[in-house]
Amino acid sequence: MRVRLNNISKEFDGTAVVKNLCLSIEDGEFMALLGPSGCGKTTTLLMIAGIYSPSAGTIEFDGRIVNRLPAKDRHVGMVFQSYALYPHMTVYENLIFPLVIQKKPKVEMRREAMRMAEMLGLTDVLDRKPSMLSGGQQQRVALGRALIKKPRLLLFDEPLSNLDARLRITMRAEIKRLQRELGITTIYVTHDQTEALTMADRIAVMRDGVLEAVGPAELLHEHPPTLFIAEFIGHPPMNLLDVVLEDHEGQLCARLGSLLLEVPRWRSPQRFASRVKMGIRPLHVTLVRHGGYPATVYLIEPQGNQDVIICEMEGTRISLVTTPGHNLAMGDTVHIEFQMDNVYFFDAESGKSLL
Numbered sequence: 001m002r003v004r005l006n007n008i009s010k011e012f013d014g015t016a017v018v019k020n021l022c023l024s025i026e027d028g029e030f031m032a033l034l035g036p037s038g039c040g041k042t043t044t045l046l047m048i049a050g051i052y053s054p055s056a057g058t059i060e061f062d063g064r065i066v067n068r069l070p071a072k073d074r075h076v077g078m079v080f081q082s083y084a085l086y087p088h089m090t091v092y093e094n095l096i097f098p099l100v101i102q103k104k105p106k107v108e109m110r111r112e113a114m115r116m117a118e119m120l121g122l123t124d125v126l127d128r129k130p131s132m133l134s135g136g137q138q139q140r141v142a143l144g145r146a147l148i149k150k151p152r153l154l155l156f157d158e159p160l161s162n163l164d165a166r167l168r169i170t171m172r173a174e175i176k177r178l179q180r181e182l183g184i185t186t187i188y189v190t191h192d193q194t195e196a197l198t199m200a201d202r203i204a205v206m207r208d209g210v211l212e213a214v215g216p217a218e219l220l221h222e223h224p225p226t227l228f229i230a231e232f233i234g235h236p237p238m239n240l241l242d243v244v245l246e247d248h249e250g251q252l253c254a255r256l257g258s259l260l261l262e263v264p265r266w267r268s269p270q271r272f273a274s275r276v277k278m279g280i281r282p283l284h285v286t287l288v289r290h291g292g293y294p295a296t297v298y299l300i301e302p303q304g305n306q307d308v309i310i311c312e313m314e315g316t317r318i319s320l321v322t323t324p325g326h327n328l329a330m331g332d333t334v335h336i337e338f339q340m341d342n343v344y345f346f347d348a349e350s351g352k353s354l355l
């Protein structure tokens with residue numbers, strides 16, 4: 001099913017928390033709604049589900065406006081962070097609950113519950129109460145309960161936040177696989193960029209109730225259209241440095257304190273801005289033995305397969321990643337180089353990319 005949000009807004013007591021949101025989700029697509037806490041993700045999802053009605057704008061399912069369609073008639077399956085299972089019911093009873101509401105025949109309920117249990121690995125725990133299940137199993141029951149209705153649209157709201165790190169990775173993969181197999185259009189709300197990057201076909205990034213950008217993960221990562229996206233997507237986060245752009249006999253240079261960095265022509269800003277931020281990912285700052293610019297090691301964060309080294313230089317902190325085994329310690333002097341082929345420039349005032 002195709003979903004379209006046309007200029008939707010939501011106000012609570014006169015305060016707009018979602019503002020003029022326009023977004024199209026294709027049939028079978030996995031769309032992540034990514035943004036920091038409080039930016040309006042849940043509110044947006046609840047409008048799509050029919051639990052909230054928009055203050056303005058329209059919502060379309062397959063070209064039909066559904067603003068007035070009650071939640072129960074929208075054929076939507078929802079999975080929340082709190083699994084919202086019925087504690088006094090068994091797994092089996094929880095699974096079939098949506099079909100009981102729909103007054104489906106007993107045989108069909110049983111058949112569908114068994115199919116769900118099989119698919120989600122719950123066959124052995126059908127008689128248990130939710131309190132006797134692990135977090136991962138509870139979340140699978142919640143997923144099964146959403147799927148048993150054969151929804152045309154699946155909505156997830158931070159479904160993995162209550163799980164430990166290891167289980168989150170497993171469930172992430174399971175949800176993605178299942179979504180691919182079933183081909184159900186999915187909208188997945190998360191504040192976790194890793195979930196959005198690893199699972200979704202496209203990511204819609206929200207900020208303060210406004211859609212900041214939408215695109216495939218790779219595009220947002222490689223060509224961040226704004227400072228916010230540059231900072232929010234990618235790990236470790238991009239370095240964003242205050243620079244002054246200067247022309248030196250036809251060669252564009254970025255001045256960072258007393259340093260002068262040559263900007264390759266194809267990375268030169270296309271527009272003028274009075275205040276400029278230069279972005280460079282930690283991966284593109286390198287430690288060198290000879291040459292480069294001196295910096296002081298401020299902190300070392302080992303991450304197993306790589307170390308993040310935070311340096312201080314010209315009064316600014318700059319992160320870089322390197323392989324472990326460097327023998328560096330806090331306070332050491334290092335020499336660093338910027339791979340200027342990989343820099344970004346942003347208008348510090350508007351936040352817009354200058355490339």
Ligand SMILES: Nc1ncnc2c1ncn2[C@@H]1O[C@H](COP(=O)(O)OP(=O)(O)O)[C@@H](O)[C@H]1O
Nearest residue numbers: 012013017035036037038039040041042043044
């Ligand atoms: N029912 C409500 N009444 C009043 N304000 C609300 C209500 N629901 C959400 N908000 C406010 O709207 C903003 C966005 O909330 P929400 O959509 O839950 O954000 P997110 O899911 O991105 O964390 C927050 O400032 C929140 O306090």
Ligand SMILES: [Mg+2]
Nearest residue numbers: 038041042043
């Ligand atoms: Mg939320």
